[in-house]
Amino acid sequence: MCHRWPPFAKLFTAIAMILAATCVPITHGPLVGIVACVIFFAHTLARIPLAYVCRRLLFFWPTLFLMAISLPLSQAGQKGWLLFVTIFVRGTLSFSTALWLVNVMPFDQLLATLRHLRVPDVLLAIVSLMYRFLFVLWDELDRMRTARSARMFRKPTLWETWRSAAHLVGRLLIRALDRADRIHGAMLARGWDGRTRWIEQRREDRP
Amino acid sequence: MTESSVISSPSAVRVERLSFRYPGGPDVLTDISFTIAPGEIIGLVGPSGAGKSTLLQHLNGLLPSKLPDTSTLPLEADTRQGVFIDNIPVARKTIAEIRRRVGFLFQDPDDQLFCPTVFEDVAFGPLNLGLSDDEVRQRVRGSLASVGLAGYEPRSTLRLSLGERKRVCLAGVFACQPSVLTLDEPFSSLDPRARRTLIAILRQFSGSQIIATHDLDIVVDLCHRVLLLDGGQLRAAGQTRDILGNEALMERHGLEVPWRLRQK
Numbered sequence: 184m185c186h187r188w189p190p191f192a193k194l195f196t197a198i199a200m201i202l203a204a205t206c207v208p209i210t211h212g213p214l215v216g217i218v219a220c221v222i223f224f225a226h227t228l229a230r231i232p233l234a235y236v237c238r239r240l241l242f243f244w245p246t247l248f249l250m251a252i253s254l255p256l257s258q259a260g261q262k263g264w265l266l267f268v269t270i271f272v273r274g275t276l277s278f279s280t281a282l283w284l285v286n287v288m289p290f291d292q293l294l295a296t297l298r299h300l301r302v303p304d305v306l307l308a309i310v311s312l313m314y315r316f317l318f319v320l321w322d323e324l325d326r327m328r329t330a331r332s333a334r335m336f337r338k339p340t341l342w343e344t345w346r347s348a349a350h351l352v353g354r355l356l357i358r359a360l361d362r363a364d365r366i367h368g369a370m371l372a373r374g375w376d377g378r379t380r381w382i383e384q385r386r387e388d389r390p
Numbered sequence: 391m392t393e394s395s396v397i398s399s400p401s402a403v404r405v406e407r408l409s410f411r412y413p414g415g416p417d418v419l420t421d422i423s424f425t426i427a428p429g430e431i432i433g434l435v436g437p438s439g440a441g442k443s444t445l446l447q448h449l450n451g452l453l454p455s456k457l458p459d460t461s462t463l464p465l466e467a468d469t470r471q472g473v474f475i476d477n478i479p480v481a482r483k484t485i486a487e488i489r490r491r492v493g494f495l496f497q498d499p500d501d502q503l504f505c506p507t508v509f510e511d512v513a514f515g516p517l518n519l520g521l522s523d524d525e526v527r528q529r530v531r532g533s534l535a536s537v538g539l540a541g542y543e544p545r546s547t548l549r550l551s552l553g554e555r556k557r558v559c560l561a562g563v564f565a566c567q568p569s570v571l572t573l574d575e576p577f578s579s580l581d582p583r584a585r586r587t588l589i590a591i592l593r594q595f596s597g598s599q600i601i602a603t604h605d606l607d608i609v610v611d612l613c614h615r616v617l618l619l620d621g622g623q624l625r626a627a628g629q630t631r632d633i634l635g636n637e638a639l640m641e642r643h644g645l646e647v648p649w650r651l652r653q654k
Contacts, residue, residue: 290546291506311506318548319500365501368452372494373566374486374518382517382526384509384544 185229185287190296197284200225204276209269222279229287239282240275247274290314295383304379312366320359327351401425402570402598403449404474410444410454418444419622426598428569433613433630434602437644441622442602443497446572448473448480449600450492457482475570490519493568497575499555508534508550508558509543515566533564537591553584560591569597577605606634606648618643 185193200222207214226236251270255263284293294311298304331347339347403426410419418441426432434442447453451473458472458481473480480488496502505511509530516526534540537557542550550558556576563571576592577585589612592599603609609616609630616633618626620643626633634640635651 291510291544294506312504315504315506315547316500362501365496365498366504368447369494369496369502370504370514371452372450372489372492372496373515373562374489375514376486376518380517382510382513382523384507385527 185225185283188287190288190292191299193284193288194293194296194300196225197280200280200283201277204280205273209265209272215272219276222276222283225283226279229283231283231286236279236282240278243274243278247271247278250274291384298381304381308379316359316362316366319362320355323358324351324355327354400428401474402428402430402476403600404477405445405448405472406474407471408445408448408473410448417622419448422619422624424617424624424627426570426600428598429596430598430615431592431613432598432600433606433609433616434600434619435604435606435609435616435634435645436619436625438604440619442619443574444622445619446494446574446600446602449475449570449572450494451480451485451488452494457485459483490566491568492570492572493563493566495556495559495563495571495573495576497578499552499559502559502562503547503555506546507543508539508545508547511547511558512543512562512565515562519566529565529567530561533561534558536564536594537561538587551584553580553587556580556584556588557591560588564595571595571597571599573599573601573603575603576601577603577608606645607650610634610648610650618645620644 185196188196200218203218204222207218209215226233247270251267251274254266254270257263258266288296294307298307328351331351403424405425406423408419408422409417411417422445434445436442444453451457458479475488475491478484478487478491503511505514512530512533513526516529521529530543531540534542537560539554539557539561542554542558547555547558571592573592576588580588585608589608592601592612601609601613613630615628616626616630617624618633618639625643626636626639631651634648637647640647
């Protein structure tokens, strides 16, 4: 049912949940539990499967772990570990909330809402282009990977894997730069002069 | 020729002694001249690397990266050099007007569809023209209908087939109501049905078109005249059947006589 909420309500709910998750002190166990329950409840309302959230979290946790692990290593004693747990819990809750938001809110609606909130145009343009071309770049990477494995006749050693991954990333960067050049040309060709203009889609534009 | 006689001869596109090279590189285009009449469809053919894309990019001022200043252009018609759209020189001062008149369809639709939704993408050109919101909406609806994609407004640009993406690109170009259309390899990697749809749409466009393509059978079908480019030089220009049916000429420039003209 969250899907039908007005866009502002979705965005503010998400912001409120993230604020709550990051402001509640970790030592107040019950409070943290309540926040976690609210976020879990929001997911249930939106009918987002728990398995999906867990799968995404599995991708996120290693990064979070690497970010947080430096604290107990640099700070002796209990304080370091407390910080570690704090970052881990807050990161997990915030990430779950972000997952909830992108699931209940189509991307163009999110952009439109942010625009109404006067988020600077340049930032929105960056986010919008990134979202658009992340998928294109991903497809390109995928094709390059397939082409590479088509010519790989045995199981590569770890060193070879890393080396060819580095090559792929380098190639992808060059391709991305070329593409950026062509996109800029396409924008110029349709009269772009550096100013972002914007029109809201109305209900009648959404048959 | 005087100024008035130039204007009286109708030409949608006029290219006069155009040469171009990238800084530090060899010549990409050498001394190219031709004109295109209003409503004429031109096929631009030639082997890969002949300079077709580079030539197209000159027609709406994407190249050269440093555009000439109009004031430095010689006024005498016979010494004029450069590209003229509806007799307006492509120059720094005229570039906004030129880009309004010349619509450019890029080879890869992913380069051209940079907005999250179809509606926003088609609205991009009209918004840059400074039209009112109502006019923009009207143009979006009209041009999507003209490419057979009415009702696609809220769709995400990510979830479209290649043929649909090409047509959305074309709608975005039509929305600016250009008088000249330049198309870079519009038919590449399209399946036969998508190709036929695209051809039908192009036939309905009333302005001039210049189509760079390797698909010579479509050129026979669609184009009134052909320009043959090779090594950056204009090697031949004339009626489609005369050029594409000339086996010796086609052979010389690494092309083939299309099937349509062979089985006579």
